[in-house]
Amino acid sequence: MAHRDFKKEDFVKDLSGEYQLEFQEGNIGEGSDLIIERKNENGDYEVVQAEIKRHDQLIFISWSEPFDGRVLFDE
Known part of the structure; x- marks a missing residue:
């Protein structure tokens, strides 16, 4: 599986108070x-x-707080 790393600084707080990451669908796979x-x-x-x-x-990924991590996906 392929992966894309992200840092907690990449998260943006949305109007509901959740933190979100944003990815282009083509950068981490379509429909995977x-x-x-x-x-x-x-x-x-x-x-x-x-x-x-x-x-x-x-693609939006939401969490209650920012964190360092990665997204795993099929190429």
Whole structure:
């Protein structure tokens, strides 16, 4: 599986108080299964069940707080 790393600074707070990441659909696969992993203090990754929405060729990942992590996807 391919992945794309992100940093907590990449998150933007939305009107509802959630933090969101935005990706272009073509950058992380179209219609593929996405897995969101959060990096912990040890540098290991753990799977989280973040909310994922798609709209107009964009993919939004929402979480209650920003974190360092990665998105896993099929190429």
